[in-house]
Amino acid sequence: MNLPLAPTDEPPQLRADAARNRTLLLDAASRLLSGCGAADLTMESVAAAAGVGKGTVFRRFGDRAGLLIALLDHREKQLQAAFLSGPPPLGPGASAADRLHAFGPAVLRHERDHHPLILASRTDPLRNYAVPALHLRINHIAMLLRQADVPGDPELLAHTLLGSIDTALVHHLTTERGMPLERLEEAWHHLVTRLGAPA
Amino acid sequence: MNLPLAPTDEPPQLRADAARNRTLLLDAASRLLSGCGAADLTMESVAAAAGVGKGTVFRRFGDRAGLLIALLDHREKQLQAAFLSGPPPLGPGASAADRLHAFGPAVLRHERDHHPLILASRTDPLRNYAVPALHLRINHIAMLLRQADVPGDPELLAHTLLGSIDTALVHHLTTERGMPLERLEEAWHHLVTRLGAPA
DNA sequence: ACTTTAAGCGGACCATGGTCCGCTTGATTG
DNA sequence: CAATCAAGCGGACCATGGTCCGCTTAAAGT
Structure with a gap:
């Protein structure tokens, strides 16, 4: 778990780069998902496909x-x-x-x-x-x-x-x-x- | 997954050593469980506490x-x-x-x-x-x-x-x-x- | 523009579930 | 008792989820 801010919600305002990376990650995940089962979707592959570090995925989404x-x-x-x-x-x-x-x-x-x-x-x-x-x-x-x-x-x-x-x-x-x-x-x-x- | 025998069931007959290790493991797990939360129960610690190898735990129970x-x-x-x-x-x-x-x-x-x-x-x-x-x-x-x-x-x-x-x-x-x-x-x-x- | 600062980033690092394979051993047969 | 062999064993090994922390940078103030 790793939600350093906003007690119950996602912080409503993401910084520009963070927002961009968020959609980048979501898109990458979607893309990967249509090429393999959900079970084969690893956090690292999503990060790589989105061109960001693994830590970024966890920072944004908490966990898998x-x-x-x-x-x-x-x-x-x-x-x-x-x-x-x-x-x-x-x-x-x-x-x-x-x-x-x-x-x-x-x-x-x-x-x-x-x-x-x-x-x-x-x-x-x-x-x-x-x-x-x-x-x-x-x-x-x-x-x-x-x-x-x-x-x-x-x-x-x-x-x-x-x-x-x-x-x-x-x-x-x-x-x-x-x-x-x-x-x-x-x-x-x-x-x-x-x-x-x-x- | 790792159930090399008996399609749907556990093989009814365990070899003597296997049966012994099985109860050894169950006992060890029970013991550990009363000293910590279920979340902290690792397969390795159970194996160690029972005095067997980790592989044995998985062979017997398949997975966690x-x-x-x-x-x-x-x-x-x-x-x-x-x-x-x-x-x-x-x-x-x-x-x-x-x-x-x-x-x-x-x-x-x-x-x-x-x-x-x-x-x-x-x-x-x-x-x-x-x-x-x-x-x-x-x-x-x-x-x-x-x-x-x-x-x-x-x-x-x-x-x-x-x-x-x-x-x-x-x-x-x-x-x-x-x-x-x-x-x-x-x-x-x-x-x-x-x-x-x-x- | 310059400063400040907190959010964001990344990738080395760790823990643990699960696999593999060569060795050991309990059962069975003659 | 000897031979046979499948069941069992163990621990090195791998994959992956999740953490950490020093560096970077967007954004807000002056």
Whole structure:
């Protein structure tokens, strides 16, 4: 760990050279990533490809997971836009219940496309919960649950719902156990319906 | 990875010296563990404390996670005995619904006691699903769900239920978010009730 | 422009997980 | 008991994530 400043966030203002190197590194990593598996992406190779020293990578991203998460964050923006401000039923405009139903499949598809990176970024099991993207999802779901008057603890239910479509779980079920994605979508709908049904 | 024999299992029969070294290693690891955090347990120190070479540790346990899981497996036996053959309501003798209700708190308590090791053993997010102990839990819950005539996909519901009391999640919620364990237990009961309630 | 200073940089260095391969030894067979 | 041989062993070796610290430089003040 090595975050000498700004207690919880990245310092909002990077010096010009630092900002340049940051995008240089992100680009280099992306480029390397499309030529090999995420597992083969070494910090040193990224630094070399970006033409900077290894120390710079660590200074900027903290550790390997940090780099991968930053890479992921970028791709995640699309999904976030879709459920925060995109068209219904995922975005605002539909009922909370409909938005909940739409959320699962959307995340499932997003994870299908990005699971190698997502899985590679998860070395520390606790780190996941610190990822801003996850927080956003949790809060969003919790909000929808409240809007839909679903009984129970909204925050915990949100965690439970998201847990049921967690990348690692889904990957395990689809590859090791041969379950089709449709079965998982069905289970999502069942779960949402079940939790939302009037007592 | 380094499992030269027996495709999916440990070879059931270890040579005498190998078996001896295995328990030597497990003991040494246990001993070291009670003197420092799991994070400080290095493979080399375990080997040294057991009086064997480093290669032997890897040959026996595959990798670090394998060693930690083996350590855990031993402690897990108690919990397994409790829900497989212990007294009701956790063990057989109570209704399936009652057993389900009892299961959450039991796991929660078990995880409270062992979370440092459990978390340390989780480096590869996919590896978890290969742990025999987890399989056992999943199958057990799925069976109870069927017995209780809970509607929906028993296997997926089992994953969802267990996910809601996953060690990493619980640790995050109790330490980062300051939630008392009671709140998690309540949520468990709510979830079980909700899923089991007649449509 | 000149000074100042803290952010940034880089690459030598360290720790540790994991591999390899030649040697040793417990089991098995006759 | 001798011979055989696969399982086991150990420690040198390698790859890589992560740290450290002296040097450089962008940026803000005067």
